[in-house]
Amino acid sequence: MEKNKDKNISAMCTLAVGEAGRTGDWRSLRPIIDHAKCIPSIKKKSACMLCWLYCPEGVVTSTIPVAIDLDYCKGCGICAEECPAKAIDMVREDLCDA
DSSP: OTOOTTTTTSSSSSOOOOTOOOGGOSSSEEEEOTTTTTHHHHHHHHHOOOOHHHHTTTOOOOOSOOOOOOOTTTOHHHHHHTTTTEEEEEEEGGGGGO
């Protein structure tokens, strides 16, 4: 890390995992990523990443492949709405495998 860089200034704040407990257990819709459509997965580089940028809970990783921490995801669907490749589908939780 650079000597004078403020680690609190970024597009996303650092996620404080667990402060409120696992908050994703009451979600009714689960985001499912189709990596065959996902731009970063296809290009194998940090391209797009709008799901990461717009996630209000900060549970989408900026890694390749992109992943979503379902323990904390609330199922709001913003990631799916913002994805230009339509690589994220919101699926009813009761239809997903455990």
